[in-house]
Amino acid sequence: MTAKQWIVGFLIVSMIFLLLFFVIRMQKTQVVFQEKQVEDTKNDDLNDLENLKMEIIQCERKLLLRRPDIRQKAALKVLTPWLAPIIWDGTYDLRILNNQLKGKRIGLFVFAVKKYIRFLLPFLESAEQHFMVGYNVTYYAFTDNTAAVPKISLGAGRILNLLEVEADKRWQDISMKRMQILVNLTHDRLPKEVDYLVCADVDMVFNDHVGVEILGDLVATIHPGLFLAQRDEFTYDRNPESAAYIPYGEGDFYYMAAFYGGTVEEINKLSTFCHKGIVADKKKNIEAVWQEESHFNKYLFYNKPTKVLSPEYIWDTNLPNGDLVKKRRFLAVHKNHEEVRN
Numbered sequence: 001m002t003a004k005q006w007i008v009g010f011l012i013v014s015m016i017f018l019l020l021f022f023v024i025r026m027q028k029t030q031v032v033f034q035e036k037q038v039e040d041t042k043n044d045d046l047n048d049l050e051n052l053k054m055e056i057i058q059c060e061r062k063l064l065l066r067r068p069d070i071r072q073k074a075a076l077k078v079l080t081p082w083l084a085p086i087i088w089d090g091t092y093d094l095r096i097l098n099n100q101l102k103g104k105r106i107g108l109f110v111f112a113v114k115k116y117i118r119f120l121l122p123f124l125e126s127a128e129q130h131f132m133v134g135y136n137v138t139y140y141a142f143t144d145n146t147a148a149v150p151k152i153s154l155g156a157g158r159i160l161n162l163l164e165v166e167a168d169k170r171w172q173d174i175s176m177k178r179m180q181i182l183v184n185l186t187h188d189r190l191p192k193e194v195d196y197l198v199c200a201d202v203d204m205v206f207n208d209h210v211g212v213e214i215l216g217d218l219v220a221t222i223h224p225g226l227f228l229a230q231r232d233e234f235t236y237d238r239n240p241e242s243a244a245y246i247p248y249g250e251g252d253f254y255y256m257a258a259f260y261g262g263t264v265e266e267i268n269k270l271s272t273f274c275h276k277g278i279v280a281d282k283k284k285n286i287e288a289v290w291q292e293e294s295h296f297n298k299y300l301f302y303n304k305p306t307k308v309l310s311p312e313y314i315w316d317t318n319l320p321n322g323d324l325v326k327k328r329r330f331l332a333v334h335k336n337h338e339e340v341r342n
């Protein structure tokens, strides 16, 4: 090597070192700057911290939607960390399950109060086509106006009980009232009449097979809008004053209370917990962010479901990521919330 080559080499190496030095320095400054920002935020009120958190969550969510590998993994999850099955199409053999569960009596609990009576007929008609076909099914449909419910013809072994319930003023109270009614129903009447109880929202229709693959001691459905979400995105109740409170960093899934089930005994325990929580909150003049669904999620955090249903069992065609949920067994009926709730 000539002296000139040595000098050029030396210059190049020192330039690289200089560059590295500046890059590291800039990163350090960035971290210090970010730490200072967080520090500033701490000094502001809690709301700002909450906003920051929401922004981070939004960013993560956007990132997640661009990561097909994560989407795929979340969608294909078939086992919970406590080893309960997550039911997707193709994970079970119905012939085997029918052999195991034949002769079981199944109840379907639903509320159709005030304007929601309009949903009852399509709900029941679709259940006749898709829900537990070949089994003894008893519907427990609660309404404030039995006379307004149209007649429906049922298949063999299927019974409709139209039961009276008082209509609350607020839709939130109607929705939460379901827990109170369930406490009594699962205590007094159901132990003699059914083995398993399934509870559903009425503003839904069965759209494909829903059978004994959903039966288990305690069964809940993953919320179709949050099945790809991170834990801290779950819309649990975050108010420490509420009985439904779940702190950030905790939780397994966000379950939707529009479709769940279990043995009569387990539904009695679940509804008792939720009803007590609702009453305790009322005494403090508070209401959980998603009413009974918040208490439901709290219960299921402490009492892990023995079976979890994938969003195939509650789907809404307005939702993103529908390509991951091909079988849509139970579909939300689109409604004008303002109109139907008032």
Ligand SMILES: CC(=O)N[C@H]1[C@@H](OP(=O)(O)OP(=O)(O)OC[C@H]2O[C@@H](n3ccc(=O)[nH]c3=O)[C@H](O)[C@@H]2O)O[C@H](CO)[C@H](O)[C@@H]1O
Pocket (backbone or CB within 6 Å): 110, 111, 112, 113, 114, 115, 116, 117, 171, 172, 174, 175, 200, 201, 202, 203, 256, 257, 258, 290, 291, 292, 293, 294, 340, 341
């Ligand atoms: C996307 C969304 O907003 N989801 C929440 C909302 O679901 P939804 O918008 O699905 O609630 P919803 O309006 O369907 O009410 C729940 C159920 O209560 C019954 N009902 C309600 C009102 C009424 O006047 N008559 C009647 O019969 C009916 O069975 C209905 O399906 O509210 C629920 C109840 O708190 C849950 O918190 C849900 O997470």
Ligand SMILES: [Mn+2]
Pocket (backbone or CB within 6 Å): 201, 202, 203, 258
């Ligand atoms: Mn609903």
